[in-house]
Amino acid sequence: MALKFCGLCDGLLYPSEGTIPNTLVYKCKNECNNEELAEDMCVYKLDFDKYPTYMPSSEDNGTNPMVARTKAVICPLCNHDEAFYFQAPNIGRCVVLKFVCCNTNCTNCWTE
Numbered sequence: 731m732a733l734k735f736c737g738l739c740d741g742l743l744y745p746s747e748g749t750i751p752n753t754l755v756y757k758c759k760n761e762c763n764n765e766e767l768a769e770d771m772c773v774y775k776l777d778f779d780k781y782p783t784y785m786p787s788s789e790d791n792g793t794n795p796m797v798a799r800t801k802a803v804i805c806p807l808c809n810h811d812e813a814f815y816f817q818a819p820n821i822g823r824c825v826v827l828k829f830v831c832c833n834t835n836c837t838n839c840w841t842e
């Protein structure tokens with residue numbers, strides 16, 4: 731994704747969740763505290779891959795209603811045939827389904 735720069739001080743902007751829930755804003759790294767509303771909400775999806783906000787653990791199995799197990803997917807990394815899956819928070823129109831490999835030596839996280 732293209733880098734964005736602050737209109738006030740030319741500082742680098744980084745994506746962040748806006749003060750209004752489910753909005754994406756770009757915030758300036760500098761002291762000017764500039765915030766620019768993102769036009770493309772789907773940018774957020776890419777950031778989820780790098781920084782998963784919620785990683786289910788084996789203790790979640792059956793107890794956390796947010797997390798379910800499925801044998802319908804194969805881990806692209808280790809070919810394990812069972813994974814946790816959960817829906818990442820909706821950002822705009824983007825519904826993001828995350829999978830986390832049940833192989834404790836792998837715990838690969840990917841997006842369908």
Ligand SMILES: [Zn+2]
Pocket residue numbers: 736737738739740741758759760761762763764
């Ligand atoms: Zn700035």
Ligand SMILES: [Zn+2]
Pocket residue numbers: 805806807808809810831832833836837838
């Ligand atoms: Zn795996």
